[in-house]
Amino acid sequence: MSAQSSVRPVERGVTVKLVLYWLIAGLPLAWGVANTIGDAAKLFR
Amino acid sequence: MNSVGARVPGVLDRERTVAGPGFNRWLVPPAALCVHLSIGQAYAFSVFNLPMSKLVGITKSAPGDWKLTELGWIFSIAIVLLGVSAAVAGTWLDRVGPRKAMFTAACCFGGGFLVSALGVYLHQLWLIYLGYGVLGGCGLGIGYISPVKTLITWFPDRPGMATGLAIMGFGGGAMIASPLSVRLMAAFSSPTHMGVAETFLVLGVIYFCFMCVGAAIVRVPAEGWRPAGYVAPAQSARMITTENVHVDIAIRTPQFWLLWWVLCLNVTAGIGVLGQASAMAQEMFPGRITASAAAGFVGLLSLFNMAGRFFWASTSDLIGRRATYCVFFVLGMALYALVPSAAHMGSIALFVACFLVIISMYGGGFSTIPAYLKDVFGVRYVGAIHGRLLTAWSAAGVFGPVLVNYIRQYQIDHGVAKADAYTQTMYIMAGLLLIGLACNVLMRPVSARHHLAAQPT
Numbered sequence: 001m002s003a004q005s006s007v008r009p010v011e012r013g014v015t016v017k018l019v020l021y022w023l024i025a026g027l028p029l030a031w032g033v034a035n036t037i038g039d040a041a042k043l044f045r
Numbered sequence: 046m047n048s049v050g051a052r053v054p055g056v057l058d059r060e061r062t063v064a065g066p067g068f069n070r071w072l073v074p075p076a077a078l079c080v081h082l083s084i085g086q087a088y089a090f091s092v093f094n095l096p097m098s099k100l101v102g103i104t105k106s107a108p109g110d111w112k113l114t115e116l117g118w119i120f121s122i123a124i125v126l127l128g129v130s131a132a133v134a135g136t137w138l139d140r141v142g143p144r145k146a147m148f149t150a151a152c153c154f155g156g157g158f159l160v161s162a163l164g165v166y167l168h169q170l171w172l173i174y175l176g177y178g179v180l181g182g183c184g185l186g187i188g189y190i191s192p193v194k195t196l197i198t199w200f201p202d203r204p205g206m207a208t209g210l211a212i213m214g215f216g217g218g219a220m221i222a223s224p225l226s227v228r229l230m231a232a233f234s235s236p237t238h239m240g241v242a243e244t245f246l247v248l249g250v251i252y253f254c255f256m257c258v259g260a261a262i263v264r265v266p267a268e269g270w271r272p273a274g275y276v277a278p279a280q281s282a283r284m285i286t287t288e289n290v291h292v293d294i295a296i297r298t299p300q301f302w303l304l305w306w307v308l309c310l311n312v313t314a315g316i317g318v319l320g321q322a323s324a325m326a327q328e329m330f331p332g333r334i335t336a337s338a339a340a341g342f343v344g345l346l347s348l349f350n351m352a353g354r355f356f357w358a359s360t361s362d363l364i365g366r367r368a369t370y371c372v373f374f375v376l377g378m379a380l381y382a383l384v385p386s387a388a389h390m391g392s393i394a395l396f397v398a399c400f401l402v403i404i405s406m407y408g409g410g411f412s413t414i415p416a417y418l419k420d421v422f423g424v425r426y427v428g429a430i431h432g433r434l435l436t437a438w439s440a441a442g443v444f445g446p447v448l449v450n451y452i453r454q455y456q457i458d459h460g461v462a463k464a465d466a467y468t469q470t471m472y473i474m475a476g477l478l479l480i481g482l483a484c485n486v487l488m489r490p491v492s493a494r495h496h497l498a499a500q501p502t
């Protein structure tokens with residue numbers, strides 16, 4: 001009983017939400033970083 | 046049924062944002078990132094300066110066109126309003142919670158772009174000062190502080206990393222905004238039209254929507270929530286308090302003003318360089334660093350500015366905040382003093398390496414300060430205290446570039462070669478960091494008489 005009560009309930013669909021939320025925030029940032037790396041490469045040309 | 050007089054919480058109210066049992070705290074940083082990635086656009090505002098100086102003449106500035114010096118005020122007003130609004134809204138934010146604050150920031154920041162679009166369309170510069178400068182600046186300030194306390198509460202075991210993640214977004218925002226703005230202007234421009242007003246309009250809508258996504262998904266933990274397996278320290282470590290200091294008391298303590306100067310001096314040293322990086326690289330290495338390569342240098346600086354925010358704030362969780370700032374100041378002094386030598390040796394690699402580390406510590410200074418405030422003043426009023434501390438950023442935002450530009454011009458006017466015109470500036474920056482180091486070393490825990498528990502009720 002005590003072992004069961006110490007387990008926290010997990011919200012439904014949490015993995016899907018995690019992937020979705022991080023994609024929403026991460027994709028624009030990844031696009032910006034890719035553009036910046038393209039610019040930064042000019043320093044070494 | 047509700048009893049008479051009972052108020053149903055609105056969708057923006059704090060009560061509606063309290064997370065249920067089993068909520069995963071890693072869902073919260075993306076909410077903060079949505080806001081910070083948007084308002085980080087401020088660092089890229091300079092991409093509009095040149096097009097806005099040719100709205101009448103199109104190919105070149107004509108009579109009636111705005112001057113670059115006039116346009117420079119837009120960013121300055123926004124940065125000043127960032128500090129002022131963060132200072133004023135901090136206490137309100139602590140009361141209403143992050144969702145209402147994020148939505149307000151979205152309205153101000155998005156609305157600022159729309160008003161500015163009207164200003165460009167009507168060719169009224171004061172409307173852009175009012176729109177992007179005042180309204181947008183308020184959006185910057187409120188948006189910047191809105192997720193800080195929430196993240197610290199969700200991550201009591203790693204507050205530096207959590208706030209570093211959000212504030213990293215502010216550094217990364219410019220990387221999105223700069224290419225996006227250039228492409229939008231290219232899409233809307235024609236041989237007789239620069240496309241700035243339409244770009245402002247589209248950006249206003251995009252940023253409003255993106256910030257609203259952040260407001261929609263943000264959650265605050267329930268009262269007394271702790272991460273699984275986390276045990277709060279029973280008593281305060283030397284520089285980490287478990288007590289709370291009220292914001293009105295905090296700003297009267299020497300610790301607040303020491304940290305104000307720590308932030309101000311760290312930012313002053315970095316911001317002047319960031320704004321002058323392209324010209325500085327070309328002038329210190331004439332003929333060897335071209336305009337295109339200098340643009341690459343600026344891109345690298347942006348990357349390290351962003352990465353430093355996460356790296357240094359996370360490191361501060363391991364080595365402590367005061368030690369982290371000591372590293373910023375000591376290493377910063379050494380690197381600034383090394384830059385003129387790198388130029389004399391003709392070593393571009395050393396020059397670039399020095400500035401990449403310097404700029405990473407500039408970003409790190411921003412992202413580590415909320416956790417430093419939490420350590421010194423406690424969690425309860427950290428949002429409001431952080432808001433008031435950001436006036437240091439406003440002061441540095443005005444002071445830093447002026448200092449660098451003035452010293453450079455003074456040197457050139459007195460016959461110093463352009464390649465050597467930055468030498469004195471570098472030594473002055475090192476001197477500023479020395480004062481910052483002294484302020485940081487003087488930091489002590491806040492006296493127990495200032496703790497909330499010791500205050501008369």
